[in-house]
Amino acid sequence: MTQNDLLADCRVPVLGLCAYSGTGKTTLLRKLLPELNRRGLKMAVLKHAHCNFEVDKPGKDSFELRKAGADQMLIASSKRRALMMERPVEGAPDLKELLAMVDQSRINLILVEGFKALPLPKLELHRAAVGKPFVWDKDPLVQALACDDQTPVPDDCPLPRLDINDVDAIADYIQDYILRWQPPQSAPFGPSCDDGDRKQLSVSQGIARILAQVTPISATEPQDLTGCLNRILAEDATSPIDVPQQTNSAMDGYAIALGDHTRYTLVGEVLAGYAFEGTLEPGQAVKIMTGAPLPAGADTVVMRELASEQAGQVQFEGEIIRGQNVRTAGEDIALGQTALAAGQRLGAAELGLLASLGIARPTLLRRPKVAIFSTGDEVCSPERPLQPNCIFDSNRFTLHGMLAKLGVEVIDLGIIEDNEAAMMAALSRAAEEADMVITSGGVSVGDADFIKDALAKLGHIDFWRIAQRPGRPLAFGRIGNALFFGLPGNPVAVMVSFMQFVQPALRKMAGETKWQPKLFKAIATEPMQSRLGRTEFNRGIFSLGPGGQLEVSTTGHQGSGMLSSMVTANCLIVIEESIERVQPGDSVWVQPFADLL
Numbered sequence: 001m002t003q004n005d006l007l008a009d010c011r012v013p014v015l016g017l018c019a020y021s022g023t024g025k026t027t028l029l030r031k032l033l034p035e036l037n038r039r040g041l042k043m044a045v046l047k048h049a050h051c052n053f054e055v056d057k058p059g060k061d062s063f064e065l066r067k068a069g070a071d072q073m074l075i076a077s078s079k080r081r082a083l084m085m086e087r088p089v090e091g092a093p094d095l096k097e098l099l100a101m102v103d104q105s106r107i108n109l110i111l112v113e114g115f116k117a118l119p120l121p122k123l124e125l126h127r128a129a130v131g132k133p134f135v136w137d138k139d140p141l142v143q144a145l146a147c148d149d150q151t152p153v154p155d156d157c158p159l160p161r162l163d164i165n166d167v168d169a170i171a172d173y174i175q176d177y178i179l180r181w182q183p184p185q186s187a188p189f190g191p192s193c194d195d196g197d198r199k200q201l202s203v204s205q206g207i208a209r210i211l212a213q214v215t216p217i218s219a220t221e222p223q224d225l226t227g228c229l230n231r232i233l234a235e236d237a238t239s240p241i242d243v244p245q246q247t248n249s250a251m252d253g254y255a256i257a258l259g260d261h262t263r264y265t266l267v268g269e270v271l272a273g274y275a276f277e278g279t280l281e282p283g284q285a286v287k288i289m290t291g292a293p294l295p296a297g298a299d300t301v302v303m304r305e306l307a308s309e310q311a312g313q314v315q316f317e318g319e320i321i322r323g324q325n326v327r328t329a330g331e332d333i334a335l336g337q338t339a340l341a342a343g344q345r346l347g348a349a350e351l352g353l354l355a356s357l358g359i360a361r362p363t364l365l366r367r368p369k370v371a372i373f374s375t376g377d378e379v380c381s382p383e384r385p386l387q388p389n390c391i392f393d394s395n396r397f398t399l400h401g402m403l404a405k406l407g408v409e410v411i412d413l414g415i416i417e418d419n420e421a422a423m424m425a426a427l428s429r430a431a432e433e434a435d436m437v438i439t440s441g442g443v444s445v446g447d448a449d450f451i452k453d454a455l456a457k458l459g460h461i462d463f464w465r466i467a468q469r470p471g472r473p474l475a476f477g478r479i480g481n482a483l484f485f486g487l488p489g490n491p492v493a494v495m496v497s498f499m500q501f502v503q504p505a506l507r508k509m510a511g512e513t514k515w516q517p518k519l520f521k522a523i524a525t526e527p528m529q530s531r532l533g534r535t536e537f538n539r540g541i542f543s544l545g546p547g548g549q550l551e552v553s554t555t556g557h558q559g560s561g562m563l564s565s566m567v568t569a570n571c572l573i574v575i576e577e578s579i580e581r582v583q584p585g586d587s588v589w590v591q592p593f594a595d596l597l
């Protein structure tokens with residue numbers, strides 16, 4: 001088996017650790033793992049053990065049930081889970097199969113201990129005192145040597161040399177190894193990487209992988225309330241007051257100390273913004289306006305429409321219930337209560353709520369900066385006349401619109417000429433200035449796509465195929481500290497891919513918590529084709545049907561260049577991977593555009 005065969009299914013880099021016993025591998029890992037975690041890197045460790053190893057203790061339920069014959073024993077709590085399987089094999093377990101069991105969507109690297117003979121890249125650990133020979137001079141896949149000062153390393157050793165006692169230096173090496181890594185499938189960018197059997201990712205796999213790479217912004221800034229719309233709150237907003245401040249009247253009418261009276265004696269009047277100084281005795285009433293504080297002694301308000309006043313006396317029609325039309329102090333928000341939690345996106349209601357607490361300059365998270373540009377020699381600015389064989393640049397404007405709705409700062413770099421030098425310059429500038437770079441076009445298999453070469457030189461980018469339509473090609477990765485999204489050129493694909501992949505990433509980066517895409521079920525009014533194993537995003541129009549149920553139809557032809565379909569539509573119809581065709585009357589998911597378009 002070759003290295004490529006062994007690692008063909010891996011979506012994250014794999015690094016073997018080879019060392020003789022006594023070298024201090026575990027001691028090193030116990031220091032290295034926290035350091036890598038501190039740098040935001042998550043590791044899976046895969047370890048070869050002797051054939052009868054146990055992770056469980058006799059007497060524990062999971063141990064006993066496994067011994068009693070459970071072929072698989074999955075034990076889980078709110079914090080961790082463990083799957084134990086009985087899988088006897090001759091010799092060593094199959095590393096390819098083990099690698100496939102690791103949840104690669106949540107990690108940056110798999111460290112493998114103990115499969116020394118297998119063809120995978122390795123870091124050799126060596127200590128002179130252990131008295132063992134080197135491995136690197138026999139195994140060409142050893143990438144670097146970490147050893148101590150006493151180790152006599154020959155001058156002809158071509159490998160990078162690290163100090164085995166310098167945890168920071170080894171962490172630097174691993175971080176760099178992760179950044180330099182290219183998945184086996186996308187090694188050469190270009191047509192050869194797009195052969196028929198190249199694996200596709202499902203929509204949810206793509207989203208999970210992307211989200212695992214996003215670090216939320218932590219920088220904060222205070223902001224006047226009027227500038228807070230669509231921004232993210234950095235700290236919990238704790239109420240410094242009771243809202244309402246005082247128990248007050250919900251109606252224009254009469255505040256009374258309710259008793260067994262047919263008439264109440266009017267002893268005063270109170271307007272909103274003022275207080276009645278005295279205390280009401282049973283049988284007394286005060287004329288009161290909506291919002292005015294309830295006088296001491298009063299417990300009930302009767303609305304003016306039910307009252308008749310004569311000679312300083314007032315009497316009421318109908319039944320009176322104690323406490324009616326009274327708003328108690330703190331009934332909306334109590335003093336000390338968390339009114340809005342950190343991570344909340346601020347809409348109109350949230351701005352009003354903050355104002356109602358007297359929080360005039362909340363602390364917000366810094367807005368993500370997003371650089372955008374379009375690529376392709378055929379792409380022409382709408383400010384200029386359309387040249388023959390060209391197309392106006394619409395993608396930059398749909399991106400502007402969607403980004404504005406997400407409250408980010410946009411850096412518009414225009415249309416970049418299709419040559420490598422221009423791409424390199426644009427990408428480096430974009431990555432320096434922005435937290436995220438989004439381009440459109442040039443991510444499929446075309447010949448004139450210089451962006452791929454530029455990306456290969458500047459960053460670490462995966463070219464994925466997502467099992468969805470439209471929006472099958474998608475490039476994702478990192479240039480320097482910026483995240484990179486290369487969206488497909490077709491205008492509808494740009495919008496669909498933005499909604500499904502860029503949107504969740506940007507919301508996480510902005511520090512927004514608790515966001516979920518909004519999906520509703522509606523009844524299809526026409527047949528729709530799909531394909532098993534692919535998520536279809538049709539443009540749809542949903543409305544309330546005669547029976548009061550949501551119904552949805554398509555906008556007609558679904559070409560991924562037809563922007564007019566996005567204008568006519570008010571939702572995407574999401575046909576899941578497991579569905580081959582939709583018949584009229586079937587229930588389908590719809591994702592309304594309201595959030596973004």
Ligand SMILES: Nc1nc2c(c(=O)[nH]1)N[C@H]1C(S)=C(S)[C@@H](COP(=O)(O)OP(=O)(O)OC[C@H]3O[C@@H](n4cnc5c(N)ncnc54)[C@H](O)[C@@H]3O)O[C@H]1N2
Binds near residue numbers: 490493
């Ligand atoms: N042999 C294959 N051909 C194509 C495949 C494939 O898998 N194999 N995938 C198709 C799919 S799906 C899509 S989507 C496109 C995406 O290709 P690219 O990302 O490389 O995009 P381009 O080829 O540069 O452009 C595609 C299309 O979009 C127009 N475009 C580009 N930029 C803009 C813009 N800023 N505003 C408006 N329109 C734009 C461009 O003129 C093309 O018509 O590839 C398929 N082909």
Ligand code: MOO
Binds near residue numbers: 468469472561
């Ligand atoms: O992404 Mo392409 O637009 O699926 O056709």
